[in-house]
Amino acid sequence: MNRFEVVTPADVEHASAMIAKPNCAAIAGGVDVLDLQKLGVTRTATLVNLKPLAAMNGIDEKPGGDLRLGALVKLHEVAEHPVIRKRFSAISDAARQAATPQIRNLGTVGGNLLQRPRCWYFRNPLTNCLKKGGDRCFSVGGLNRYHAIFGGGPSFIVHPSNLAPALVAFGASAHIVGPGGVRTVELEKFFALPSVDPHRENDLKAGEIITEIIVPAPARGARSIYIEAREKQSFDWPLVSVAAVIVANGKTVSQARIVMGAVAPIPWRVPDAERTLAGMAPSEENARAAAKIAIKNAAPLPDNGYKVKIAEVLVRRAILGAASEAATASDQT
Amino acid sequence: MSRRVTVELGYPGDTRDVTVEIPDGEPVPWQVPDRFELVGRSTPRVDGAMKATGAARYSYDIVLPEMLYGAILRSPHPAARVRSVDLSAARRLPGVRAAIEIGNDQARFAGQEIAAVAADSSDIADDAIALIKVDYEPRRFAVTIADAAASGAPSVFSGSNLDKPKISSKGDVDRALASAAEKIEATYVTPVQTHVSLETHGAVARFDESGLTVWCSTQGIFSVRDDLAVYFNLPPEKVRVICEYLGGGFGSKFGARPEIVTAARLAKEAGAPVKLMLPRGDEHLATGNRPNAEQTVRLGADRSGKLVAIDLVQRGSGGVGGGSGSSGPFKMVYPCDNIRTSETNVYMNAGPASPMRAPGWPQGCFGLEMAMDELARSLHIDRLEFRRVNNTNPVRAHELDLGARAFRWDDTKSALAKQTGTNRRGIGVACAAWHALGASGPEATAIAHRDGHVEIRCGTQDIGTGTRTALAIVAAEELGVPISQVASEIGDTRYPFSLPSGGSMSAPSNTPAVRQAAAHLRDKLFRIAAPILGAAPSDLEARDAVIRVRFDPSRSVAFKTVCRRIPGDSISAQGERLPNYQEFRPDQAGCQFAEVEVDTETGITRVVRVVAVHDVGTMLDPLTSRSQVNGGVLMGISYALFEMRRMDPALGLMMNPTMDDYKLVGPLDTPKIDVIFLDVRNGGTNTGVLGIGEVVHVASTAAVACAVSDAIGVPIRELPLTPDRILAALEHA
Ligand SMILES: Cc1cc2nc3c(=O)[nH]c(=O)nc-3n(C[C@H](O)[C@H](O)[C@H](O)COP(=O)(O)OP(=O)(O)OC[C@H]3O[C@@H](n4cnc5c(N)ncnc54)[C@H](O)[C@@H]3O)c2cc1C
DSSP states (O other), X not given: OOOOEEEOOSSHHHHHHHHTSTTEEEESSOHHHHHHHHHTSOOOSEEEEOTTOGGGOOEEEOTTSOEEEETTOBHHHHHHOHHHHHHOHHHHHHHHTSSOHHHHTTOBHHHHHHOOOOOTTTSOTTOOOGGGTOSOOTTTTSOOTTSOSSSOSSOOOOOOOSHHHHHHHTTOEEEEEETTEEEEEEHHHHBOOTTTOTTOXXXXXXXXXXXXXXXXXXXXXXXXXXXXXXSSSSSOOEEEEEEEEEEEETTEEEEEEEEEESSSSSOEEOHHHHHHHTTSOOOHHHHXXXXXXXXXXXXXXXXXXXXXXXXXXXXXXXHHXXXXXXXXXXXXX | OEEEEEEEEEETTEEEEEEEEEETTOOOOOOTTOOOSSTTSOXXXXXXXXXXXXXXXXXXXXXXXXXXXXXEEEOSSSSEEEEEEEXXXXXXXXXXXXXXXXXXXXXXSTTOEEEEEEESSHHHHHHHHHXXXXXXXXXXXXXXXXXXXXXXXXXXXXXXXXXXXXXXXXSOHHHHHHHOSEEEEEEEEEOOEXXXXXXXXXXXXXXXXXXXXXXXXOSOHHHHHHHHHHHHTOOGGGEEEEOSBOOOOTTSOOSSXXXXXXXXXXXXXXXXXXXEEOXXXXXXXXXXXXXXXXXXXXXXXXXXXXXXXXXXXXXXOBTTBOXXXXXXXXXXXXXXXOEEEEEEEBOOSSOOOOXXXXXXXXXXXXXXXXXXXXXXXXXXXXXXXXXHHHOOOHHXXXXXXXXXXXXXXXXXXXXXXXXXXXXXXXXXXXXXXXXXXXOSOOEEEEEEETTSOEEEEESOOOSSSOHHXXXXXXXXXXXXXXXXXXXXXXXXXXXXXXXXXXXXXXXXXXXXXXXXXHHHHHHHHHHHHHHHHTSOGGGEEEETTXXXXXXXXXXXXXXXXXXXXXXXXXXEEEEEOOOOOOBSOSSBOOEEEEEEEEETTTTEEEEEEEEEEEEOBSOSOHHHHHHHHHHHHHHHHHHHHTOOXXXXXXXXXXXXXXXXXXXXXXXXXXXXXXXXXXXXXXXSSSSOBOOOTTHHHHXXXXXXXXXXXXXHTSOOOBSSOOHHHHHHHHHTO
């Protein structure tokens, strides 16, 4: 049995100092931390409980319209919050479609963004895969139906977070407190490909804590959407998800941000597809063209070519879905 | 001495009078239109509140003084020689009380039991497991049928991995196929499915002066008892097996399985009781599964659509176990003159198969019914009509009519013919068969206490099907008392003998014994009541909580008043289950209809609705019966769309042994399920009850799979019907 202690920090700085030590880690909702401890994939000796840090709670709408999400906010709160539902609906939709009610009542925003991959080689205690310090990614030549179709190599995990693509689509940033002080980083730049470091999925440094997420106020006429395809409808992870924020003026798209989830080791933004939409009508035809571009660099493994098709479909649907909302919105204003 | 009585058997529209010999002491078989108080009405589970509140004691809940916790070390290798097992470091760990080798000198699958420990806590036991040093000599392995059957494949045991084919044949299949007007040939593939019982396997074992007592999660307390008696060289009566509540088994919990024997061995070695309940992952690796199957099916029909030949060449793998046959439906569902089946079990380095809900049938039914659809299409016959033409069972004919009407087969079909868009709906129908007539053997005791409450004792167990409720309904009906006055005591080998709960045998095997016991008890109470009422015992009846004179109901005495005249604390009577006498039919029919919707762009499939039509003999309780059908249908949807044991062929490991990665149907995947019961008085026993656990599962997967192929316009011949397969099929359409 993996034994560990749970300690309570006095404040964020204290917590940061504690988790900077070797063999220490933060625990928020604990959904993923405890899973990995039970599996023996991690053997962390000390878990620093972030939950008492009240400063990391709360959902606020800032005067300028920015949204502040405390890192300890529960997925359930994100899913139900009226302001998020109204102005940032991709984020609440992403939260609502994650996991199960029990997990949404425990899992936090910070933990959701920092949860480890679901890869069955990574989570199997009997395999020493690349991510765990071994020398190969077993999905290569192995069972890879759920693995990456973009950005893979040398590891082919997919980033599991529902919130990440939605937040990246809104251009959100993380506030991070660490031993070196405070920094703010755009989430898009925060997640890191395995080619940078196969052992981690982001750029969080030792001792760093995400305290809050800031989502900038969307442009006028912006509408967002988050959709996903799951094999089964209960208790399952997306095969592919897509978050899109589309700004439309009149009948043309002025700006689009499209981010896919569960297809790459990081939330996978598709700038080429975004650009083709700019200045165009969000028509079926243009959405189709953009979707085609979105998947053009896909590099599927032997078992997961189907995810490319699903990704293309979901990108098209997301564009049309967001655009139809955007169109209604600009009609009204 | 015996009596002859005439009973009416059959179903509305087709009944016949049958005269049966009833031995003395056996109550007259229940007759419709007997006036029932409880039978056929919905009775909520008598133990529902116990389960909902957590008061029901499962093996997991057993805590004994001085109890230790056991854990099992399993082979991480799919194939290895075990050169040595060194338990010394584990033994030295403080808190460890026993450490044993299981005795497998060859590991033949990853997950095979190698050694075990018992310790003061389960944490210490886990630590001790990590300290056991095993010297393995890994060997070559094969974890897929193709690899195991290939030439030069490593032997799982010794010699060939293929058993000799099991062949059964009638008529001349080759000739009939050669001259058939229309024929098809295709191969249908099904995956390994694990049982995923809600409660994991395991036991609590204790040795003391009285012998060995084991609390375990089992479908057969007496079979566990007998196995343990042999293993420990004890007389069976020195082994007591208790299973008050059981969280499902689906066929994976018969006999003294390795974890039960291990718990007992550890208890013996430690000199203290040991609890050994398996963690969830072990359930997928080592406690059984439904074998996979590759079925090459050839069907031939004449112009009128009559089948002239059925040919099955099948191979399947039960891992390191056998029993992968799937020919049942091919022989039984659409009988024709020429039928040949060949089944070959292939051994591979994966967890052993065990019986699973209608063993062999869901996979066989999938192969057969998919082939039926394909042949119907080439014959240009409606798929339902094709089944009607080839069905020879009048009960099923009736059920197909009922189902077609409730499902609106024809209307739905014409509506779907006009559908447009990327979401495509499809419909399917599949037929079931089973033979849940029960068997003789069980006995029961009925006891009336002075306070008026009645106890039924029977050494059966409730695998979750509502056995306690069923037995209580029967006894309460016979004694004319409210069900709240009856307690069913089951799950203890101290109670009268009963059979394992498998093969849908429990209700048809136990209810007649209970009814006989209750009838005997009632006769004893009549003898007490007779002088009070001034009537002969044979003129009395028990109804509405009173005992009264049959021809003068105003002369009555309360059941409880009679009980207060019991001279001792209680009186009791025995009942036994007699061999079946004449039945209406030796089998059950059944059919299920499904409608699905496929998103043809993403390949994601949803089952929209299911209509299930079944005959269950005497309907004891529609609530419980419906719950069985729901469970059977859902399990079938899960098998059709989601479930599969995924083995990495290079590592030899199961990659999805978790509730997260092993995909099971969930609440949002649940369709509307309409259940129709055809009232068939089948006779055979004094209750006429048939088992229902398996027949309701046989056709579910096939109906869904047929509907999916209908929706997308191309057959998909391999389960599960995941998006990748659906998109690939559409691409090649
Ligand atoms: C069955 C199941 C289904 C699921 N389905 C989905 C799904 O569909 N979509 C989805 O997105 N998720 C899904 N999840 C994952 C779940 O949402 C996450 O596990 C959960 O959100 C993690 O949050 P937590 O607060 O419990 O994190 P924890 O487990 O407490 O922490 C996770 C990681 O983040 C670190 N951490 C946490 N907070 C901070 C912080 N503020 N600063 C620095 N480090 C921190 C921890 O050290 C740890 O490494 C599922 C989980 C399960 C079990």
